[in-house]
Amino acid sequence: xxxxxxxxxxxxxxxxxxxxxxxxxxxxxxxxxxxxxxxxxxxxxxxxxxxxxxxxxxxxxxxxxxxxxxxxxxxxxxxxxxxxxxxxxxxxxxxxxxxxxxxxxxxxxxxxxxxxxxxxxxxxxxxxxxxxxxxxxxxxxxxxxxxxxxxxxxxxxxxxxxxxxxxxxxxxxxxxxxxxxxxxxxxxxxxxxxxxxxxxxxxxxxxxxxxxxxxxxxxxxxxxxxxxxxxxxxxxxxxxxxxxxxxxxxxxxxxxxxxxxxxxxxxxxxxxxxxxxxxxxxxxxxxxxxxxxxxxxxxxxxxxxxxxxxxxxxxxxxxxxxxxxxxxxxxxxxxxxxxxxxxxxxxxxxxxxxxxxxxxxxxxxxxxxxxxxxxxxxxxxxxxxxxxxxxxxxxxxxxxxxxxxxxxxxxxxxxxxxxxxxxxxxx
Numbered sequence: 199x200x201x202x203x204x205x206x207x208x209x210x211x212x213x214x215x216x217x218x219x220x221x222x223x224x225x226x227x228x229x230x231x232x233x234x235x236x237x238x239x240x241x242x243x244x245x246x247x248x249x250x251x252x253x254x255x256x257x258x259x260x261x262x263x264x265x266x267x268x269x270x271x272x273x274x275x276x277x278x279x280x281x282x283x284x285x286x287x288x289x290x291x292x293x294x295x296x297x298x299x300x301x302x303x304x305x306x307x308x309x310x311x312x313x314x315x316x317x318x319x320x321x322x323x324x325x326x327x328x329x330x331x332x333x334x335x336x337x338x339x340x341x342x343x344x345x346x347x348x349x350x351x352x353x354x355x356x357x358x359x360x361x362x363x364x365x366x367x368x369x370x371x372x373x374x375x376x377x378x379x380x381x382x383x384x385x386x387x388x389x390x391x392x393x394x395x396x397x398x399x400x401x402x403x404x405x406x407x408x409x410x411x412x413x414x415x416x417x418x419x420x421x422x423x424x425x426x427x428x429x430x431x432x433x434x435x436x437x438x439x440x441x442x443x444x445x446x447x448x449x450x451x452x453x454x455x456x457x458x459x460x461x462x463x464x465x466x467x468x469x470x471x472x473x474x475x476x477x478x479x480x481x482x483x484x485x486x487x488x489x490x491x492x493x494x495x496x497x498x499x500x501x502x503x504x505x506x507x508x509x510x511x512x513x514x515x516x517x518x519x520x521x522x523x524x525x526x527x528x529x530x531x532x533x534x535x536x537x538x539x540x541x542x543x544x545x546x547x548x549x550x551x552x553x554x555x556x557x558x559x560x561x562x563x564x565x566x567x568x569x570x571x572x573x574x575x576x577x578x579x580x581x582x583x584x585x586x587x588x589x590x591x592x593x594x595x596x597x598x599x600x601x602x603x604x605x606x607x608x609x610x611x612x613x614x615x616x617x618x619x620x621x622x623x624x625x
Contacts, residue, residue, distance in 0.1 A: 252303040260362045262293030262369075262620035270606055271599040271614045273589075275372040277563075278379055280320050280413040285599070285614075291318040293369055293620055295360050299330070307336045315360050320411045329360065329382060342389040350383045350408060351426045351439055354486040354499050363622035366495065366527055366573055368585040371516040372598055373535035376563060377503045378482055380408040380419055397431030404441075413600075414451035415474070420444040424482075438485035445480040447508040449473065453604075457542075457557050460550060469544040472507050480505040493522040495529075504538075510561055511539040527573040534566040537592070558594070559607045565597030566590055571618075580623045587616040 266273055266285035273285065275292055295317040303309045313330035332346030349356050353375060358364040369375075385406015392399050404426075408419040424441030454473060461470040486499030495518075502513040513536055520529030540558040571585030591597030591611040599614065601607070 254301045255298070256300075256625065257296075257298040258361045258363060258622075258624045259296040260293055260620050260622045261290065262362075262618060263288045263290055264292040264616065264618045265289065266599075266617075267615040268612070270601060270603070271596075273614075273616050274376075274598050274600060275369055276376055276379055277412045277414070277600075278320055278410065279318060280322055293362065293618065294318075295362075297329070297360050309334045317360070320413050340391050342391075343386070344389075345386045346384070348383050348385075348387060348404075350378075350380055350422075350441075351402060351404065351424070352378045352380070352441065352482055353484055353501065354437055354488070354497075356381070361624070362583075362620065363579075363581055363624050366497075366520055366529055367518070367531065367569075368571055368583040368618050368620050371499075371518075371531055371533040371567075371569075373533040373565060373567065374484075374499055374501045374514040374516055376598060377501050377512060377514055377535070379410050379412060380417070381410070383408050383422065385422070394429070395431075397429050397434075400426075400428040400430070400437075402426040402428075414454075415447055415449045417448075418446040419480075420446065433490040434487065436485075436487035439483070441482045443480050443482075445478040445505060445508065446476040447474050447478065449508075451560075453553075453557050453560055457550070457553050460553060461546065464547065464549070466546055466550075469546050472544040473542060474508050478505055478507045495520045495522070495527075508541065510537050510541045510558075512537045512564065525575045527575075529571055529573070531569040531571075532567070533569070535564050535592075535597075537562050537564045537595070555594075556604065556607055559596075560600070562592070562595040563598055564592035564595045566592070579625060580621065583618075583620045583622065585616075585618045587618070589614045589616055 264273055265288045269286045271285045272289065273292060279292060295315060297313060297315040299311065299313040301309055301311045310333055311330050312328065314326040315329050316324050316326045318324060319327070328347060330347060330349065332344045332348050335343045337343065349359075351357075353359075353370070355365055355370050355375075359370065359375070359381060362369065383404060383406040385404065387402060387404040387406075389400060389402045402425065404422070404424045406422055408422065410417050420443065422441055422443035424439060426437060426439035428437035429435065458470050458473055461467075461473075481504045482501070484499065484501040486497070489496045498515070498517040500513070500515040504511045514534060516531055516533035518529055518531040520527050541561040542554060542558055546554060567587050567589040569585055569587040571583060574582045576582055589597060590613045591599065593611070596606065596611060
């Protein structure tokens with residue numbers, strides 16, 4: 199079966215071979231109005247130039263519902279999500295998102311791209327967030343340079359994390375994609391493309407900084423430096439990336455305050471300084487591939503986060519196999535996240551052991567899951583998706599089901615079944 203062409207004006211990252219891939223609430227319309235006005239002003243200014251650049255405006259969105267079979271297990275695909283509603287309520291905040299993107303061609307080799315996204319963030323905030331705002335320069339057909347705010351290329355699908363229409367899943371496997379919540383990079387990058395036999399080689403270098411606010415911490419990356427290498431062609435694509443950075447992390451939750459206060463009371467200042475602060479080194483590595491043949495698709499990815507303090511070191515992986523049958527693409531995914539070192543492992547006196555264990559358990563998101571789902575392309579720019587998962591938190595972890603009730607971390611963990619439904623669209 200031949201995939202239908204994407205709608206006119208879609209950005210390039212929605213035009214992958216297999217998965218290239220109306221109502222809005224009054225609040226969403228109000229929040230997006232200033233962004234749209236700014237983009238239209240940019241287009242008007244461009245039209246006044248001697249040689250007006252081309253201007254394109256596109257958008258994307260998802261309306262999703264998620265529900266678990268246990269009231270005290272409410273699923274979070276990211277630790278930037280703050281909702282505390284019972285798990286057995288249908289929750290629209292986990293996957294729902296709305297975004298708009300504008301691109302202006304300023305000259306033959308220059309263009310400007312701005313993208314804004316609104317989705318629930320820490321503090322139950324829906325204020326649109328500028329995810330892309332960069333100037334793009336192409337000195338040669340093979341070389342691209344960007345400066346401004348871009349996407350951190352930590353994962354295979356980093357460019358489409360908010361564009362669920364561009365991926366086969368209802369959401370990318372959270373075991374892997376929750377390892378790194380930093381999604382924006384303020385800095386510069388360079389991308390070099392060259393043919394390599396029947397395939398295309400990409401080499402990308404980056405440098406910059408990033409910041410994120412989660413439900414229980416604020417984090418910042420300083421002096422991030424990274425490289426990504428990709429290879430694509432003949433139905434196969436693969437990439438690997440490595441980033442090294444200085445990490446600043448300040449916990450704001452009650453457990454951090456309690457443990458810090460207890461350590462301070464016994465004079466263990468060095469151990470207290472290991473809880474959070476500005477002196478941490480972090481490394482992030484990921485590698486993965488996607489293979490398509492005869493309407494079958496296989497996707498696999500591995501990622502590892504290594505830090506020397508403040509947060510746990512962990513690794514994760516997944517594998518997905520899917521098969522397209524006309525407009526339907528059923529798929530099966532197995533994913534696993536493992537904690538390698540706890541968030542806090544400084545030497546302390548035995549009196550602190552119970553609280554240290556509770557503190558580390560609350561920051562351990564290790565789990566494994568088995569998911570079965572399907573994508574249904576009901577129109578050339580609309581996809582319906584459904585997914586059922588069996589998620590099993592690891593021992594001494596609640597996985598991606600954090601709780602504000604400390605007693606939940608003392609109870610034995612149990613498998614959780616999660617139902618998710620979504621409508622993805624682009625325009």
